[in-house]
Amino acid sequence: MNRGVAITGIGAVAPGGVGVKAYWNLLIAGRSATRTISHFDAAPFRSRVAAEVDFDPARCGLTQQEIRRMDRATQFAVVSAREAWQDSGLDPDALDPTRIGTAIATAVGCTTSLEREYVVCSDAGRKWDLDHEYVVPELYRHFVPSSMAAEVAGDLGAEGPAAVVSTGCTSGLDALGYAVDLIREGSADLMIAGGTEAPIAPITAACFDAIHATTPRNDDPEHASRPFDRGRNGFVLGEGAAVLILEETESARRRGARVYAEIKGYGARCNGYHMTGLKPDGREMAEAIRAALREARLDRTAIDYINAHGSATQMNDRHETAAFKTALGAHAYRTPISSIKSMIGHSLGAVGALEIAACALAIEYDVLPPTANLFEPDPELDLDYIPITARDQRTDVVLSVGSGFGGFQSAMVLAAANSRSRS
Template identity: 70%
Template sequence: MRRRVVITGVGVMAPGGIGVKNFWSLLSEGRTATRGITFFDPAPFRSRVAAEIDFFPEKHGLGPQKIRRMDRAAQLAVIATREAVADSGLDLDATDPHRRGVTVGSAVGATTGLDQEYRVVSDDGRLGLVDHRYAPPHLYGHFVPSSFAAEVAWASGSEGPSTVVSTGCTSGLDSLGHAVELIREGSADVMIAGATDAPISPITMACFDAIKATTPRNDDPAHASRPFDRSRNGFVLGEGHAVLVLEELGAAQRRGARIYAEIGGYASRCNAFHMTGLRPDGREMAEAIRVALDEARLNPEDIDYINAHGSGTKQNDRHETAAFKRSLGDHAYRTPVSSIKSMVGHSLGAIGSIEIAACVLAMAESVIPPTANLHDPEPECDLDYVPITAREARLDRVLSVGSGFGGFQSAMVLTRPERNTA
């Protein structure tokens, strides 16, 4: 019999407020956390807006040495891990650390730290050959994304499988999917799984400026992210981390854990087509959805809500709208869809885990978060995108999807605990 995997703890570091409570308040109220960039002078860039976190690591118990050692993305990961483990009620001392593992997703690794330290060792770009004497002793930890998994493992005392998953903007979903498989196959009983990215830096803004993927709507940052709207013109870069504590169902039940949801199905596909381009028919995403539904033993008409990738680029929004129609058929027109990127921006590899956290909370609260800033829907995007205002609804089965540069397409299905444990 296949081991079943459930979510028992949630931790979130996201724009607009730190922690699960503030995160859900922002989403359920339809508020936006996008603003003009404050981390550096954005004047030279085409896009000068982002979704930043007002995060001060020392206020969360990180001492000077840890702050110096860890990139910002690693710091976000450690704080969110603490919240998720506490939320799960898991007694780390009472569980075998060798049966507890870690998966961390990240699209761009320690971008912030590397960007900052390059400025130092190059004397703000004036040196053709960098001077290693000015490099901190832990700079290598910024260079290798595996340091993120190591930090989370240390923070949670986890000595089982430890992995970094990097598949662009689907990293957050794929990290969770990998964790689910480790539990199902018996390699672990508990997984601390999620994804982190802190990419708001000059080099990242320059990269997305070059391909015009981010919005130039700098005069109205609060309303700059407009998924599915006729006036959308690119995504808003964000940052963040979300951690989910995953457990084998039977073990979670025996310890009396609160079970948020079961991860019933997961699948990933690649279009093998273009680094940034998407086929308009959404075939690869639709295939990932179909396989995830099959794994969860659900029919298309069973889905109550879709958490869309919804980046706010014209290409993506049309692509996944087509994928929903292709995979769900007529039921796509009856299924509420929304994008939380309209409120917290696009945190690249981290967003998939953040969106799963949003789905878990939506199921627990029976509330669908809205697509903020959606006033004039694109004619080709003709589904129910829950514009502006949250909607009350019982959610038993939820689908979340992700799309990443390189052609990655991932889908995950969550089901309500009452159904799982009957």
């Protein structure tokens, strides 16, 4: 039996605001949250801009012990999961905890804490032989990314399957795809699933600087991320988290839950080509899109909106434009597309979950977020990329795609719930 999977709760910690309301308001306003890096002295680096979260863990409800124990990315995940759980209206006393699973995505794990502890135990890099006596007792938790899923599961009392999914920049989509599979196969009735990342640290900046992947547009941080624009020159690093509550659709309806959308299809491919390079024809992303549509049992003409990967690199934006044309044919020219990375940056393993949250909200409110900073469209990229201003539009079916280092390509299809009333 192909059990339907519904999104019944959403939580977010994002650049520009903590909480789903602040996140959605930022997106529909077309406001960029990118700025000069404040987490560390970025002066030595080629790219010195990022989309940072103004996050006070104590004000977000974390205790001092939790703050000490958890890496910043784990804190994001727990706070997002709590909001999603509350949003879902679930009654813990009516649930079997062994039927509640957890799937959390991350690309770079507890980077913030690991870098901080390395700096301390190496005496700022001056000592080759590290002195373990200087590290915090929580270092093991930071070193093992599974601690993220364990913290979320423990916080909400989930005793079912728990996993961390790490497939680079498609991790957020892939964790949700994994969660959907567990519900469909009957291994879980309810999944707490999403992605989290706090990568804004010197080691991450240095890595992306080395391959010139991030933008050097440091004199204008607010407009630095320019997906599909002629002047795009690299992505802006971001941070944040989104966690969704997924449950079997019929069960959600029986309890009278609000269903933002259903996850109808998911597909993933790998190009087997290059660690960071992409083929210009976009064939492997097109195949992932087709796979997602087949699973959703929808024709390509059903898609009302595409949430693009839209990283603002020359290579990616050409790659996925070609993929949309290949997968959707003439319908690609009739389909509005946008990249919210223009506003919240690229938070690596978390961004896919943040984008799916945005897609569910686009269906809920019939508003399509824009591509900010799209001032001069690249004539080579000749699709409708919703420049600058959000667009009111009836939206029943949404496609979201992701592309990651290693050649990973993922696609997910969301649709309005069948019971949704329309005027």
